[in-house]
Amino acid sequence: MLTNPYIPFSRNWPLHLMIFVFAVYWGFTAIAPTDRIQWLMESILPVMVILVLVFTYKVFRFSNVSYLLMFIFLCLHTYGAHYTYQGTPFDMWLKASFHIQRSYYDRVVHFAFGLFWAYPFRELLTRAAAQRGFWSYAIPTAVVFSCSACFEIIEMGTALVAGQKGVDYLGLQGDVFDTQKDMGLGLAGAVISMGILAWYLHRKQLK
Numbered sequence: 651m652l653t654n655p656y657i658p659f660s661r662n663w664p665l666h667l668m669i670f671v672f673a674v675y676w677g678f679t680a681i682a683p684t685d686r687i688q689w690l691m692e693s694i695l696p697v698m699v700i701l702v703l704v705f706t707y708k709v710f711r712f713s714n715v716s717y718l719l720m721f722i723f724l725c726l727h728t729y730g731a732h733y734t735y736q737g738t739p740f741d742m743w744l745k746a747s748f749h750i751q752r753s754y755y756d757r758v759v760h761f762a763f764g765l766f767w768a769y770p771f772r773e774l775l776t777r778a779a780a781q782r783g784f785w786s787y788a789i790p791t792a793v794v795f796s797c798s799a800c801f802e803i804i805e806m807g808t809a810l811v812a813g814q815k816g817v818d819y820l821g822l823q824g825d826v827f828d829t830q831k832d833m834g835l836g837l838a839g840a841v842i843s844m845g846i847l848a849w850y851l852h853r854k855q856l857k
Contacts, residue, residue, distance in 0.1 A: 652664065652713065652714045652715050652718070653713045653714070653715055654713065654714075655711045655712060655713040655773075655777070656711065657714075659707070662714070664714045664717075664718075665714060665717055668717055668718065668721045671721075672721060672724060672725065672728075675725060675728065676696070676728055679728050679729065679731065679732035680693075680732075683731065683732045683733070683734075684732065684733050684734045684737055685734050688731070688734050689731050689732065689734075692727070692730065692731030692735075693728075693731055695727060696724045696727060696728060699720070699724065700724075703720075710774065710777075710778065712770055712773055712774070713773060715769065715773075716769060716770035716773050719766040719767070719769055719770060720766065720767070720770060722762075722766055723759075723762055723763060723766040723767060726758070726759050726762050727759055730755055730756065730759055735753065735755055735756040735759070736753040736756075737753070738753070738755045740755050740758075741753040741754060741755050756832070757831070757832070757835055760798065760832040760833075760835040760836050760839075761835040761836065761838060761839040762839060763794065763797075763798065763836050763839060764791075764794045764795075764798070764835065764836040764837060764838060764839025764840035764841070764842075764843065765839035765840070765842060765843050766839075766843070767794055767797070767840075768790045768791060768793075768794050768839070768840040768843040768844050769790075769843055769847065771789075771790035771793045771794065772786055772787065772789075772790040772844065772847070775789055775790060787844040787845075787847070787848055788844075790840065790844060791837065791840040791841055791844055794836055794837065794839070794840035795833065795836065795837045795840065797836075798832065798833040798836035798837070799833055802829045802832065802833060
């Protein structure tokens with residue numbers, strides 16, 4: 651059921667469960683976020699993703715593995731949106747335990763983007779374009795890297811329009827190479843994801 655993309659929606663209970671859990675989770679995090687303006691800006695991403703998935707569902711259904719990976723990423727992002735990426739409890743613990751100054755949760759989410767989204771991109775590529783072999787791993791990695799770059803450009807535009815709130819949303823935290831590091835972590839996550847998948851499928855073929 652996890653890998654079969656052709657299950658009718660009415661019988662796809664794992665997807666129903668993911669939708670229900672995320673709706674409840676998102677609703678809970680919408681209550682009294684740390685910064686309402688930043689929360690609204692960060693909430694644009696999950697809303698756009700969900701709308702695209704809903705309106706394209708009849709045309710292309712992902713497997714539940716892909717939906718699960720998207721679900722995990724959106725939960726991580728929504729957690730950061732509630733507390734702001736600079737003020738999550740994870741970062742408070744990190745600063746108290748290791749006496750560091752910077753918040754690193756945003757780095758975790760950028761890495762998670764590559765790790766969790768490369769697989770759905772590959773599924774789309776292999777099923778819609780019948781891509782196989784090396785390029786079925788390389789192209790999703792490149793797509794992740796391109797999406798990371800586009801997101802950084804969107805962040806820049808938001809910062810220019812929104813003033814100080816946009817600067818807080820940008821979250822450079824004094825690191826002039828923040829953009830490059832975020833993109834690099836997304837790329838690293840995608841490379842690891844595709845490397846693990848290639849190893850797994852290769853081992854599976856040998857059996």
